[in-house]
Every structure is written in C-alpha cells, then in structure tokens.
Amino acid sequence: MNHLPLHSYQKSPIASMECALTCSASAKSALLTYVFLVHVKHFSDNLKSIERRPRVCIVGGAFGGLYTALRLESLVWPDDKKPQVVLIDQSERFVFKPLLYELLCGEVEAWEIAPQFSDLLSNTDVRFFKDRVKCLYPCDHLGTNAPTAGTVQLESGLLIEYDWLVLAIVAEAKLDIVPGAADYALPFYTLEDAHRVDKKLRKLEPATISERLQEKGIVQAINVEKIILSNAPAGNRDAALKVLSSRKVQLVLGYFVLRITKGVESQTSDAESKTMDPAADHSESIILELQPAERGLQGQIIRADIVLWTIGSKPLLPELEPSDKPYNIPLNARGQAETDETLRVKGHPRIFAVGDSSTLRDKNGKLLPATAQVAFQQADFAGWNLWAAINDRPLLPFRYQNLGEMMTLGRYDAAVSPSFTDGLTLEGFVGHTARKMAYLIRLPTDQHRVKVGISWLLKSTADSVAPIQTMLAKAQSGS
The missing domain is CATH 3.50.50.60 (FAD/NAD(P)-binding domain)
Known part of the structure; x- marks a missing residue:
C-alpha cells in the first residue's frame, strides 16, 4: 500500500490535493482515513475542552444569585476555564424587591421590576432551571479527589453536579412565630x-x-x-x-x-x-x-x-438538609451559612454564600443587614472570587460600603439619605427622583435598563403634560 507522506499534507494542502488526484485508489483511501482521523481528533479535543470547563451552580435567583451569574458572564476567561454556569430558582421571574411598593401604587408595571430570567439571560451562556432545590450533597469538605465538589438535587428529580456552588437562596416571610x-x-x-x-x-x-x-x-x-x-x-x-x-x-x-x-x-x-x-x-x-x-x-x-x-x-438552608445524614454546612442560629471574609462557607472551599443565605459581620463586628444593597455588593465579590479561585489567583476579602438609605413614602414621595453627606436628606419629589434613578442603574442587564428607562421617561412626560391639558380644557370650557 502506498502511503501519502504526512509532511506533504501538513506543508501544502494544494500539493496534497494534486497528489491525491494522481495517486492510486489505495493512496486516496489512506488520505481520506487520515483526514477523518484528524477531524475526529479535533472533535475529541473540543469535547475534552468542554468537559474540562468548571461547572458553577448558583442556587437562588434573587439579587445575590442573578448578579453573581451576570458578573461571571462579564469577566474575561481563558478558553478552557470559562465555567458552565447554571442558575436555579423556583420562580420564572427575578423580582426587584425595593420597588414592590411602587407596583402596589401603580407607579411601575410588573415587567419593569419582575422580568423573566429567560429574557435577562438570553444573551448569555447561563442556563436557567425553573425548579426548587430539595437537597444539597456537598463533598468538598471530605478531602477526597472526587470528580465533583458535590450534587444539587431538585424536586423534579434532576441531579446537578457542580465544581463550585453559590448559595443565594432568598429567605421567606416568617409567619410561624404568631398563631394565626x-x-x-x-x-x-x-x-x-x-x-x-x-x-x-x-x-x-x-x-x-x-x-x-x-x-x-x-x-x-x-x-x-x-x-x-x-x-x-x-x-x-x-x-x-x-x-x-x-x-x-x-x-x-x-x-x-x-x-x-x-x-x-x-x-x-x-x-x-x-x-x-x-x-x-x-x-x-x-x-x-x-x-x-x-x-x-x-x-x-x-x-x-x-x-x-x-x-x-427565615432562611431556607436548614430545610435542604439530607434526611440520611447530618447537615455539614455550618449554620448560625438564624439558619444562615457561616462564611469567611471572602464569602466562602467555612470548611467548604468550593461553596460561596451571598445574600439571605450568608452571615457576615462588618469591621465593628455587627451583622450585616439582609438588604438588597448588601446582596448586590456581595454578588460582585462572589463573581470575582470565583474567577480568582478557578484561575488559581488570590481571593479578595469582602468589604461592605454603606451607600446610604432610601425609602419610599408614597406615590412620587421618598426620602434619601446618602452616606457621603452627614445630615442631608432628600425628600418629596426630589427624593423620589433620586431613588428611582439609583434603582434604574441597579436593574439587571443593559437591555432591561434601557427599556425600563424609556418606559419611565414616557410615563413622567405623560404625567407632566396631564395637568397642563386639564388646565387648558378648563380654560376652553370657561371661555
């Protein structure tokens, strides 16, 4: 059997093609076999590259979970290190809770503060599962060379293996403390x-x-x-x-x-x-x-x-304890995961916790409040520290920056106390405008911010024109 020299194919594809046209049938068969093997090897290498990619599972799609996923998506990764990110939440919508009262007042619409995860993640590689977590089975604390760091069991029966886990399960209303x-x-x-x-x-x-x-x-x-x-x-x-x-x-x-x-x-x-x-x-x-x-x-x-x-x-982490063995994630008295200053769960180097699922103290030893502001900042650090851990870089300690307090006081009325000025409180319509602008910037994804910003601008314009139209109508009727 005549074999086509390997170096001629690698050196000049055109010369190899001309040779293939003049060589014997056996030589052409050898060439096709070689090309097939090259393609198979290339596909196999790509498959192994995909398999080598770390798997990040984020449990909970509130501020901590969703913004961690978006932060991971925004970072620059080496080709073989960009993780496969899975986001799990029992609801199909992300809810911007600070604006729930405005929904009740009719000042905002549901799609503005509660967009669907599928829309928010449509331009990302993040996979979303609408499901409820039933049990967590971490094994990163065992010190073994297991193929994964643990497994998440969903109520649908699906098992998701992960290399890194982010606990961002939102707490629920505590109704069991008072009879009735x-x-x-x-x-x-x-x-x-x-x-x-x-x-x-x-x-x-x-x-x-x-x-x-x-x-x-x-x-x-x-x-x-x-x-x-x-x-x-x-x-x-x-x-x-x-x-x-x-x-x-x-x-x-x-x-x-x-x-x-x-x-x-x-x-x-x-x-x-x-x-x-x-x-x-x-x-x-x-x-x-x-x-x-x-x-x-x-x-x-x-x-x-x-x-x-x-x-x-009340946090929901205690309810995810497997029935067949004791829970091995350290929890405080409130049911939140104990974390170090890098937001990693103590004793679990492959698990991070943010938002309602985490407990962390400020520099004065006081527990951080369970607010959207804290979860938003934690998500930024959690995303970066996941990048650092996957790429063998040092992790950053989380430092909470109190940006001030904002509260709604009714339709077109609010109070805003920024942290950079002592004693200054913006009230009334000025406070309301400052609060909505701050939350507009905090909304997830550029596309959603643009749509909501246009919607709010049109509503504001219509509300401003309405009194003028009423005044003109009264003037015309009286003339």
Missing part, C-alpha cells in the same frame, strides 16, 4: 404577595372610600419598639413620621402581636363591644391581640380588614 399569622395575615415579600395584597385592596376599595367620607378609614402600624425605623438615618425617620402624621396613620408602638384570629372566632371584650358599630358586619374582620413589650402598658385588641405582615424572614 399564616392563616389571616398577608406577607409582602414576593411578586405573588404584592398581587394578593393588590387584589384584597381592590376588593375593599368601595368600603374604604365610603369610610373615608365618614372619616372612619384608619391605617394602623404596629411596632415592638418605641420608635419606628430604628436602624434608619434620622432624616429618613423624621420624613417618614411627617408623612405618616399628614396621612393620619396611627402608630401603635411598644407592642407585639400575640395572636391573630377571625372575627367570629375571637372573644370580644366588653370594652371593645361598646365601641363597635352594631350595624356593621364584623364576621369577616380580623382580630389582633397585642401584648405590651414593657410593663406599665395594657394589652390592646385591634380589629382590621386586612393585615400586612412585614415581621422578619
């Missing part, structure tokens, strides 16, 4: 919660308008502390008190809720019975029994049509 709260109170924590509250408010609107005409409409806010917003800047607290007072909101301070029952289930006291309207139907109302936090105060009973529950949250 889970049955009769409405949490305000998710997009679905906001829709339920909106539906309930719409149902009450006719009665509410009637009560307002008779000056009977009342909003009451209950807090166990003697002041509101104890952790907020003084300027924000003063602005909130001023707005609450102008809207005749009653503050019930120094009390905690002991029990919540339905109107027909409660035993109404004689004192309360005397103050109740005998003509009103109280069978659907909700009764809150209040206990004073300090001595010297008497208990109270409050009757309400709707109860919004904003007391605390």
